[in-house]
Amino acid sequence: MSSAAFVLIAILTLAAALAAATLQKLMHATLSFAVALVGVAAFFFLLGAEFVGLVLVFVYIGAVAVLIVFTILLTRRDVGKDRGANWSGALLAVAVFGGLGWAVFKTQSVAIAAPHIRALTVKRIGEALMTSYVWPLQCVGLLLTAALIGALVLVMEEKR
Amino acid sequence: MIPTLQVFLIVSAALFSAGLLAALSRRHAIFILIGIEMMLAAANLNFIAFWRFNPQSQPPTGVMIAIFSIAIAAAEAAVGLALVIAEF
Amino acid sequence: MSKSVDQIFVNAKQWLLSWLMPAPAWVLQIASSLINIFTLLAVFLTLFALMSVLERKILGRIQNRYGPNRVGPFGLLQPVADGIKMLIKEDIVPARADKLVHFLAPILIAAAAILALGVVPYGRNMTPFTIDGGILFFFAVGSTTELAVFMAGWGSNNKFSMLGAMRAIAQMISYELPLIITVLPVVMVVGSLTPDRIVAAQTGYTLGLVPRWFVFTPWGATAFILFFVSGLVESNRTPFDVPEGESEIVAGHMTEYSGFKYATFFMAEYIGMFAITGLAATLFLGGWHSPLSVLEFIPSYVWFFTKLSALLLVYVWLRGTLPRTRIDQIMNFAWKFILPMSFTCVIAAAVWHYAGRGLRGWLWSFVVIAIVYTALSMLLDTQRKFAPRIYRFAE
Incomplete structure (x- = not known):
């Protein structure tokens, strides 16, 4: 786990996340959001969870970002622009970051280096999904189906 | 400097705050959705980091939770964006 | 014999890397990746150039005409001309x-x-x-x-x-x-x-x-x-x-x-x-x-690119x-x-x-x-x- 890669990815991710939170145009914010999520996926690679990183890229860039972009297009009503940050929100975000950072710094037990662990192969993830996590898996399947139908119904209501 | 768990937690806290900033300070619904998704991603980063820095990583609970949370985030985005389309 | 022809590129890469031998592991890793990347780009950009002219030639034959045949032998230098044209536009x-x-x-x-x-x-x-x-x-x-x-x-x-x-x-x-x-x-x-x-x-x-x-x-x-x-x-x-x-x-x-x-x-x-x-x-x-066990002496990459060209x-x-x-x-x-x-x-x-x-x-x-x-x-x-x-x- 190299520190140079870590610093690079951290800078990229946080810069893109800040851009996504503060940029004026909705489209730019969405694209920055995509970049931030690529950074998070890179973190997952760095941590040895390649499969989750790939799933993250696949779901967020391939589906969620494209969905957002489509929605922006379908709802063109000059709402593409948004006024800059409102101060109370920014203050609260900074306060939350301060609190979290302080807590993390004060906790001595998290200042540890990575132990050596067995590589996480796709086979192991699949076995875990099909044995101990089979109920959550079914529930997620049900939830996704419900979301699919719900989204369809919501959009069809508009047509009528 | 080898990255410790601490720095990962700091990065994830910063990402979470950026998401919070987007969710709280913007008016448009899509911005709020983006903020929520970023906060979820930060939480996932925490889960994966805790899994990686735990010597007993069998079964890979952190990874599983991250996978499920990604799936749920996708469902949430689909419904949220359908709401936006229906509303505007 | 066929074994060494089959592995010629792998061996060539190993030989190239052996020049860097005393270097630390991460340098070797980066060098290995760079060799892979450059080989990949060289092969597929050449294939792209070749494909762009061959496609036009084959399309020409399907439509009962010649296709590009002015630049170089059989028009094979057409991609070069196209590239120059694109660059100076x-x-x-x-x-x-x-x-x-x-x-x-x-x-x-x-x-x-x-x-x-x-x-x-x-x-x-x-x-x-x-x-x-x-x-x-x-x-x-x-x-x-x-x-x-x-x-x-x-x-x-x-x-x-x-x-x-x-x-x-x-x-x-x-x-x-x-x-x-x-x-x-x-x-x-x-x-x-x-x-x-x-x-x-x-x-x-x-x-x-x-x-x-x-x-x-x-x-x-x-x-x-x-x-x-x-x-x-x-x-x-x-x-x-x-x-x-x-x-x-x-x-x-x-x-x-x-x-x-x-x-x-x-x-x-x-x-x-x-x-x-x-x-x-x-x-x-x-x-x-x-595809046939008697043809296994032909190197593996030749078979791969044959299948690729057939599909193309x-x-x-x-x-x-x-x-x-x-x-x-x-x-x-x-x-x-x-x-x-x-x-x-x-x-x-x-x-x-x-x-x-x-x-x-x-x-x-x-x-x-x-x-x-x-x-x-x-x-x-x-x-x-x-x-x-x-x-x-x-x-």
């Missing part, structure tokens, strides 16, 4: 365009296409980028293309670009689903997402004659055809080239691009085509395995033969026919597995596919009668 950026997005779109689209090439095994021990879950990597990287196409369309600030991008994304999303689901039976049967393992699972010959490629099973053949058609749509080729139909919306999302940026889009399209056909060869056509030839052939389809036809085809058929492939592969992978499994999975196919064709039959076309002004 003026690079126009529309005044109202979103400059940054407009600039980044071709880079992102080319990068995604080239990254996808990295996980395909080109020969024995010749996978540039080995990763556990390579198939997923391929599709994760490929899904980035949609966003890049969108960036091109939106950044140009042009109605034609936007329409083209919308069409492109609509059809890419619709066909990405069957593309992934048709890969599923192969992954299920092999039990691995790694391309190397998938190729290794297709080793050997039934009765010493027919190779054990997945295309020779009923589910494999169906999945291969569906994958091929979906790949055709993903790489925006005729008959599915609505996103950039020249006669309707100029050039779709590439309307506002000129010069080298346009060439980059063109290159990304071709390289995406190579990646899809390479993956098709890996998944269904046995990767780098030879079919792409060109289809382009020369079929007219463009309408967007609603494409969508109906995807959701009503291709998607149910790909799910059937998954079921048929499971049937094949549980019936013992032998002749019995072959028959049972064939029955499953035949039933679904017949039912679907009866359901989708519109009962519309077509009168013979009467030409009033021709002839």
Whole structure:
């Protein structure tokens, strides 16, 4: 786990996340959001969870970002622009970051280096999904189906 | 400097705050959705980091939770964006 | 002898790396990656140049004309002329365009296409980028293309670009689903997402004659055809080239691009085509395995590129033969026919597995596919009668 890669990815991710939170145009914010999520996926690679990183890229860039972009297009009503940050929100975000950072710094037990662990192969993830996590898996399947139908119904209501 | 768990937690806290900033300070619904998704991603980063820095990583609970949370985030985005389309 | 010819590139890379031997491990790792990257780029950019001229020549022959034959012997230097022309053209950026997005779109689209090439095994021990879950990597990287196409369309600030991008994304999303689901039976049967393992699972010959490629099973053949058609749509080729139909919306999302940026889009399209056909060869056509056991002395990479060229030839052939389809036809085809058929492939592969992978499994999975196919064709039959076309002004 190299520190140079870590610093690079951290800078990229946080810069893109800040851009996504503060940029004026909705489209730019969405694209920055995509970049931030690529950074998070890179973190997952760095941590040895390649499969989750790939799933993250696949779901967020391939589906969620494209969905957002489509929605922006379908709802063109000059709402593409948004006024800059409102101060109370920014203050609260900074306060939350301060609190979290302080807590993390004060906790001595998290200042540890990575132990050596067995590589996480796709086979192991699949076995875990099909044995101990089979109920959550079914529930997620049900939830996704419900979301699919719900989204369809919501959009069809508009047509009528 | 080898990255410790601490720095990962700091990065994830910063990402979470950026998401919070987007969710709280913007008016448009899509911005709020983006903020929520970023906060979820930060939480996932925490889960994966805790899994990686735990010597007993069998079964890979952190990874599983991250996978499920990604799936749920996708469902949430689909419904949220359908709401936006229906509303505007 | 044949062993050393087979491994010549692997050995050459090892020899190159041995010059750096006293260096630390990370330098070796970076050098190894760089060698892989440069080889990959050199091979596929040459193939792109070759393909661009050969395609035009073959299309010319199909349409009963010569094709490019002025520059160099048999017109083979045509890509050089094209490249020079593209390079010295003026690079126009529309005044109202979103400059940054407009600039980044071709880079992102080319990068995604080239990254996808990295996980395909080109020969024995010749996978540039080995990763556990390579198939997923391929599709994760490929899904980035949609966003890049969108960036091109939106950044140009042009109605034609936007329409083209919308069409492109609509059809890419619709066909990405069957593309992934048709890969599923192969992954299920092999039990691995790694391309190397998938190729290794297709080793050997039934009765010493027919190779054990997945295309020779009923589910494999169906999945291969569906994958091929979906790949055709993903790489925006005729008959599915609505996103950039020249006669309707100029050039779709590439309307506002000129010069080298346009060439980059063109290159990304071709390289995406190579990646899809390479993956098709890996998944269904046995990767780098030879079709007959007596021909195994021919190096593995030769077989891989033979299969790749054969599939590319079919792409060109289809382009020369079929007219463009309408967007609603494409969508109906995807959701009503291709998607149910790909799910059937998954079921048929499971049937094949549980019936013992032998002749019995072959028959049972064939029955499953035949039933679904017949039912679907009866359901989708519109009962519309077509009168013979009467030409009033021709002839």
